[in-house]
Amino acid sequence: MFHRRASAARPMLAAYGRGYTSDSSRTVAYTKDKYPGIERSTALNQLSSEDITFFKSILPPTSVITDEDDLSSYNVDWMRKYRGQSSVVLLPKTTEQVAKALAYCNERRLGVVPQGGNTGLVGGGVPVFDEVVISTQHMNGIRSFDAASGTITCDAGCILEVLDNYLAERGYMMPLDLGAKGSCHIGGNVATNAGGLRLLRYGSLHGTVLGLETVLPDGTVLDNMSTLRKDNTGYDLKQLFIGSEGTLGIITGVSMLTPKRAKSTNVALVGLESFEKVQETFHMAKDMLSEILSAFEFWDHKAAGLVRAHHGVGHKDPLTSQYPFYVLVETQGSDSEHDMAKLNGFLEKLLESSIVDDGVVAQDDTQIKSLWSLRELIPEACSKAGAVYKYDVSIPVPKLYTLVEDMRERLAAVGLLGQQVEEVIGYGHVGDGNLHLNITATSYDSKVTQAIEPYVYEWTAKHAGSISAEHGLGLMKAEKIGYSKSPSMIHLMRQIKQLIDPHGIMNPYKYFPSTHQHQHQ
Template identity: 75%
Template sequence: MLYSAGRHRALNAAARGLWGRTGTAYFQPVRCTVRPSSTASVAYTSDKYPSIQRRTDLKKVSAEDVAFFRSVLPPTSVITNEDDLFTYNVDWMRKYRGRSPVVLLPKTTDQVSKLLAYCNQQRLAVVPQGGNTGLVGGGVPVFDEIVISTNLMNQVRSFDDVSGVVACDAGCILEVLDGYLGERGFMMPLDLGAKGSCHVGGNVAANAGGLRFLRYGSLHGTVLGVEAVLPDGTILDNMSTLRKDNTGYDLKQLFIGSEGTLGLVTGVTVSTPRRPNASSIAIQPSVNVAMVGVESFEKVQATFRNAKGMLSEVLSAFEFWDSHAAGLVRAHAVNKAQDPLSAPYPFYVLMETHGSNKEHDDAKLNAFLEHLMENEVVADGVVAQDEAQIKSLWSMRESIPEACSKAGAVYKYDVSIPVPKLYELVEDMRSRLESMGLMGDLVKDVIGYGHMGDGNLHLNITASTYDKRVTDAIEPYVYEWVASHNGSISAEHGLGLMKAHHIGYSKSAAMVNLMQQIKQLVDPNGIMNPYKYFPERA
């Protein structure tokens, strides 16, 4: 079903032909697994940020320490080879690089407990690491901290097909876990562009939001329990499968979004929804995806208002991106095919509905799209007709981060802003960089895309290289701008190293002080992910 605004008819035959390639996605899904080809291509974080000094109270790893680690783990799970260490020392954007001399790969919570207890006793700093898909430097060392990776902690522990609660190790890859649930008629409530690499424990530690937050909410609501190992080796077993438990403080919430500063998450229980296309009820279930082109951000907002009113209970995702993002995808996508729409547009919107009655949902979507076209809210649109086309439309949105990284260096900011002001930040930043003479050879483009449903903007600035002049032009201006509009400087990527000193733009001094007191109580020796999350205390 293809629409053309104002004429209520199918697009031309060439556009219809796009969908004639059965089972072929014209944009292939991408994974955030880019690795630098040479060690020299990534500068050390400690060299780039000389103001960050290594803490003198933290011990350096010795041969005796490595010997202890090998007494706890198999030899192959203690990595000391320089070439193998590189992957764990560098983030996928090539922006941060540490000097860890050893990476540990435990398989069990008991092994993690022994490792952390020893590190705490010896004052050895530790960085918990999942799939290493983070964007703020939170999952890689700054200096010579030990990396404890959850790569081998990847088992599903249990699944209850009545309640839909899954219990799993922290190292389960999101897409793999979603596939496991899909075979049983369920799905993970979280969906990310990095789903093929990111770990569930890392998602919890960063409080990742994702593409379907609008329908399924945050991990603070869907995570029912966590198992975490505290810095002293204490195992905090809170693998609850209960939706309601009103006894005492809800301690699991401390670990959701803590970014490895309080302990290492080793297990998670999650309440999962039924997969719309695998419902056991008799009425045919449905997933619909539509993409429309619009002429202004005001019309993006109008589309969203109408979607909330007319699609209401079935609306599961509402994504938007600008023409600059679309241009990068066209230029850098692996499979460079034409857009599914008949012409380029200033803005694109992708909407998804999840329901249990296809006939009902199709009627709602048709009425909604006809209303938009009759009122000239959208200029053009396309509706996917099968699963291959659904994946094709989604892959255009999911290709944006990868396209940005292929353009060169990329400065990434994810912020929450009141929806009416959402795109103003992109326009203001573009004007600012132009007025400072940085656009051109140094700064390539400023793009905006994100999750309209939760006011989450991804501001990406592509450049030929990371340069202090660009960084100084962006920061702290971007944080000041967000704070002045009562927004948050981090919507889902976290604070990590990148935003640790800027938390004050979103949290009061009293709140930061209380968080630091909690950190001091749980991790008095400060071994867990140091230099991150908080500004250094004087």
């Protein structure tokens, strides 16, 4: 039967973003050296002392960063894979300041990289060469909240967790939950169309974002801060900027529909013998839990082992035995007795059907956090294991784990598994077909990269998947977009980019294939 073992409270997640010193960031190789095929655009000018003088004329001196040590954390991504050479970071507080800065950069043909919390995983939020970084970290005001409709409007630099805490006091919640919620900015979330843990229940940002305020490259402020759920007048322009990764402009304001915070949250963890049984569990969850099902996460025994190894005995398996696969099921509703009855009925059915052998149900908030930590700590545990190659793909659910198995076989066949490659693990969101394939290695090495790529992209395309489910394209996957989009679609996207950003100043070298093919060294 399902047991009710007490669990230790979850430790605080390690900070994403700027959690390293300037000295340690200098050990990261420059992106231009890792990607020697990338050439600095001759259409973009280099920064001059006159440019710095102008920026100081529109911003307070403390909002124009030029000190080398202070610049380090803006030039390096949090995974320490990408390092740019920007010599200035701007910290505007208002949309007007962003508009003035962008208009000037556009006139001067200076490359610009918009940056939020710097928690991205594909190199999209840091410079490649000497682009001007415009950070939204000082644009963090909540503009308004309508308790009747649940609509919040805020600056783009608001931290996701801060917004969620603000809404919690008013009985609402953000429809987005990420491991980096303590550092990531809502503007960055929208710019990358972040998915997160509860897309199964609340959908994507394409549906929950009602309006945006965006500054175009020429300094034009596109004020589309609508709070309406229905508006069929003309093209829905905000959709262009959701997932555009800063290549069309800088998001400065967001209007979003937020759901009511659940009065009842229940979490269960079960162990399973195969991925086929993971799928059976998901089908049964949709059938029996339907309207209260809010999350359905899975991970394999390799992921569980990494969490145990790197987060101590407090994160041993709460089940009586270890299993090849684990599934965390969360329900959220308004009636605790009704919701728990439905969850218990679902779990009993799983036992009767011999789909699972064991499981545990959280009995309080502490146990809920503890069970969730087993899933949320996986990315950090992978990073602690050494170098980690992260791939974020969406695949039809029946084939979701096959990629992990095939990748293990491939790396073993070429003699890398157990040598340079330590583990190949899989985890993710079964509810939306999103697999996080992580490959831990002793170091980043061209031999490992060449064994993984383009195989992982070819495999995904062959199975009608997407090479980026939620991390975006950035620099890492810019050249790989063709595995998921047709030439005609890429051509149309380029035309849109050319129309809005004719001088190509916005987040250059990202998102689109360049004329020079490059490969990660």
